Amino acid sequence: MSDAGKxxxxxxxxxxxxxxxxxHHAYTLALVGNPNAGKTTLFxxxxxxxxxxxxxxxxxxxxxxxxxxxxxxxxxxxxxxxLYGLESSSPDEKLASDALRGRLxxxxxxNAALVVVDATNLERNLFxxxxxxxxxxxxxxxxxxxxxxxxxxxxxxxxxxxTELGCPVVPISxxxxxxxxxxxxxxxxxxxxxxxxxxxxxxxxCGACSGCxxxxxxxxxxxxxxxxxxxxxxxxxxxxxxxxxxxxxPVVGVIVFQLVMLVIFALIFWAAQIPMHLxxxxxVTIGAWVGTIMPAGDLQSMMEYxxxxxxxxxxxxxxQICILFFVLSLLEDTGYxxxxxxxxxxxxxxxxxxxxxxxxxLSAHACAIPAIMSTRVIENPRDxxxxxxxxxxxxxxxRIPVYAMVTALLFPNSPWKAAAVFTAAYGTGVLAALGAAxxxxxxxxxxxxxxxxxxxxxYRLPGLQTALLHTFDxxxxxxxxxxxxxLAISLILWALSYYPKSSPPATAVAMNVQxxxxxxxxxxxxxxxxxxxxxxxxxxxxxxxxFAGKIGHVIEPVIAPLGYDWQIGxxxxxxFAAREVIVxxxxxxYGVGKDNxxxxxxxxxxxxxxxxxxxxxxxxxxxxxxxxxxxxxxxxQCLSTTAVVRRETNSWKWPLFQIAYMTGLAYIAAFIVFQxxxxxxS
Amino acid sequence: xxxxxxxxxxxxxxxxxxxxxxxxxxxxxxxxxxxxxxxxLGVCVGRRVxxxxxxxxLILRIFGSQLGLSAELAARVRVEICQPGxxxxxxxxxx
Numbered sequence: 001m002s003d004a005g006k007x008x009x010x011x012x013x014x015x016x017x018x019x020x021x022x023x024h025h026a027y028t029l030a031l032v033g034n035p036n037a038g039k040t041t042l043f044x045x046x047x048x049x050x051x052x053x054x055x056x057x058x059x060x061x062x063x064x065x066x067x068x069x070x071x072x073x074x075x076x077x078x079x080x081x082x083l084y085g086l087e088s089s090s091p092d093e094k095l096a097s098d099a100l101r102g103r104l105x106x107x108x109x110x111n112a113a114l115v116v117v118d119a120t121n122l123e124r125n126l127f128x129x130x131x132x133x134x135x136x137x138x139x140x141x142x143x144x145x146x147x148x149x150x151x152x153x154x155x156x157x158x159x160x161x162x163t164e165l166g167c168p169v170v171p172i173s174x175x176x177x178x179x180x181x182x183x184x185x186x187x188x189x190x191x192x193x194x195x196x197x198x199x200x201x202x203x204x205x206c207g208a209c210s211g212c213x214x215x216x217x218x219x220x221x222x223x224x225x226x227x228x229x230x231x232x233x234x235x236x237x238x239x240x241x242x243x244x245x246x247x248x249x250p251v252v253g254v255i256v257f258q259l260v261m262l263v264i265f266a267l268i269f270w271a272a273q274i275p276m277h278l279x280x281x282x283x284v285t286i287g288a289w290v291g292t293i294m295p296a297g298d299l300q301s302m303m304e305y306x307x308x309x310x311x312x313x314x315x316x317x318x319x320q321i322c323i324l325f326f327v328l329s330l331l332e333d334t335g336y337x338x339x340x341x342x343x344x345x346x347x348x349x350x351x352x353x354x355x356x357x358x359x360x361x362l363s364a365h366a367c368a369i370p371a372i373m374s375t376r377v378i379e380n381p382r383d384x385x386x387x388x389x390x391x392x393x394x395x396x397x398x399r400i401p402v403y404a405m406v407t408a409l410l411f412p413n414s415p416w417k418a419a420a421v422f423t424a425a426y427g428t429g430v431l432a433a434l435g436a437a438x439x440x441x442x443x444x445x446x447x448x449x450x451x452x453x454x455x456x457x458x459y460r461l462p463g464l465q466t467a468l469l470h471t472f473d474x475x476x477x478x479x480x481x482x483x484x485x486x487l488a489i490s491l492i493l494w495a496l497s498y499y500p501k502s503s504p505p506a507t508a509v510a511m512n513v514q515x516x517x518x519x520x521x522x523x524x525x526x527x528x529x530x531x532x533x534x535x536x537x538x539x540x541x542x543x544x545x546x547f548a549g550k551i552g553h554v555i556e557p558v559i560a561p562l563g564y565d566w567q568i569g570x571x572x573x574x575x576f577a578a579r580e581v582i583v584x585x586x587x588x589x590y591g592v593g594k595d596n597x598x599x600x601x602x603x604x605x606x607x608x609x610x611x612x613x614x615x616x617x618x619x620x621x622x623x624x625x626x627x628x629x630x631x632x633x634x635x636x637q638c639l640s641t642t643a644v645v646r647r648e649t650n651s652w653k654w655p656l657f658q659i660a661y662m663t664g665l666a667y668i669a670a671f672i673v674f675q676x677x678x679x680x681x682s
Numbered sequence: 683x684x685x686x687x688x689x690x691x692x693x694x695x696x697x698x699x700x701x702x703x704x705x706x707x708x709x710x711x712x713x714x715x716x717x718x719x720x721x722x723l724g725v726c727v728g729r730r731v732x733x734x735x736x737x738x739x740l741i742l743r744i745f746g747s748q749l750g751l752s753a754e755l756a757a758r759v760r761v762e763i764c765q766p767g768x769x770x771x772x773x774x775x776x777x
Contacts, residue, residue, distance in 0.1 A: 451752035
């Protein structure tokens, strides 16, 4: 029998040394397995909530690390990305393979490997197992999904498989927790010292075949599976085939997929509204409370608007992120997501996008943040990057208040025309995204999306625990990594609109004096009205004289060709962090007051309609409104998105490029719209 | 670069295979990244495959699992169809 060296040019082994950053008694165990073999479920079953998700240094490929104690041994479990073989070219799989072999800098090889093998698909899964066995590092095989195998009529002689592979094999079903204790015992035995069984491991070999290493290895796996399996080749359950008849159908499948996405969309769009309102309300209340307990001044304003407003602005996205990831995790677990990618591939390919890009693109209509985080379902990094770049062009829910304001200004008494404007705005976003994808495919990301090659695993009931842990993980990453950047910039924006401080205008001072007199005479209504007007004028005045106001003046020549004056400039500047902010900023700039505008939007629309340029013509004419609408459809005005893109691309280059191209596109489109419409209308 | 060493037998491109017909992979054209991956997933010489759904993309059955594959890639794989009473698989095992 020939040895393993035939297959691998260098089979660097797992070294017995301990990772430096870990306590020296900790034993690292790498979890390896095919995608869909149930690796994550086993990882969760072994570690529970004590897991941390982090990227491999310098990459966006994630690994999960968890600690667990078996007997008296501290064990560090590393969940590597799923892979089919060790010589893969895909970056996720390559990293997993390198990590296993100890080829990553600062990332010592694990002490042992726990290979998860899907019992319902032994022939494919043993391929990877055989490669790992050749690494000369202790291996335990966890034969997962034994319950499914039993259901499908597959019987596996575990003792025989143990002899054939020459390593411990433990039958488990990670979902139900069956066999986990036996697996822990086996791990404990392994740490205790190599026993007779684990020392000389049988190596797969096929000396006669020198041509194709895959062929030789698959012949070996076939031979082993035939020896240990009872009966004929594993047949998938008929249920899976019957469902696939429908959901992979070129026409019916697309319809089914769109229905599924519609449900997800409804969930993140409407169901998330309730918790979002609650979070928003909570932070407004806390802010107001802080405003009352702290002495008025810089610190109070910073706490109320900068810190608490900023934290609220981060947490308000959590319901949408949680809902999307919970549902996506369930869908992925059932096996449906692969089918969705399968049916959408042909459509999306025309725009240079992979089939899976449809999931983030539709989710982005609710919010781009969870959508961009969900691009991880796309394996190819270039395809993923392309999807990330175009996703924020979709009309997210934060654009709706802006669309509402503009349509109200354009067509105050015509709901049909307003609806048409809304539809056109959504359509423009989608078309711009697909167009941008095509352009990028011919410029910065040349080539086509990778041809489809995707495993369609049998349908299974999804695991609730896995989905919940995944959701929790995503939420934590968002708050920790995106949250800090968002908070920092929200503080900067607060400072820009707060400093330099200006004294209240003379009229406001006079009104307050008058109000005090009314209060003395007991006319509280009149007094409250005056005080309210005074505070609105003060707010208007201080914003106009702040840095933000000054910048508004500075950028006026730049935005004038789009039909905007310096006051709209302040609005655009303030909506750099979050586009919906323009509505409340406009309310302050035009002296309507933020609260008034929220309770009675018409008061804002009326003042906007009356706003005049220096030459006496109305600012918000048809051309300006149309130009503003187009600008807000296309421009990158969401800090949280930028922060998430930075995390998902692991660089500042792509988020900055995204801001540049989207804002550039918005500028040019708004310019054209303003110039054309103002000529047509006048 | 095609290596047809069974020229006498009728080889079909994988994408032209009729559904529910068992066939054995005989040769794979040009060895690039995609084809490497395809082989790693089990579509390599000597493996038995079956078309579950034709078209583009198509669905293959290989071992117990199914694989969604673009027709463009499938066209680069040549297979020999198993005839009734003659399984192509039984002849070409490496000895």
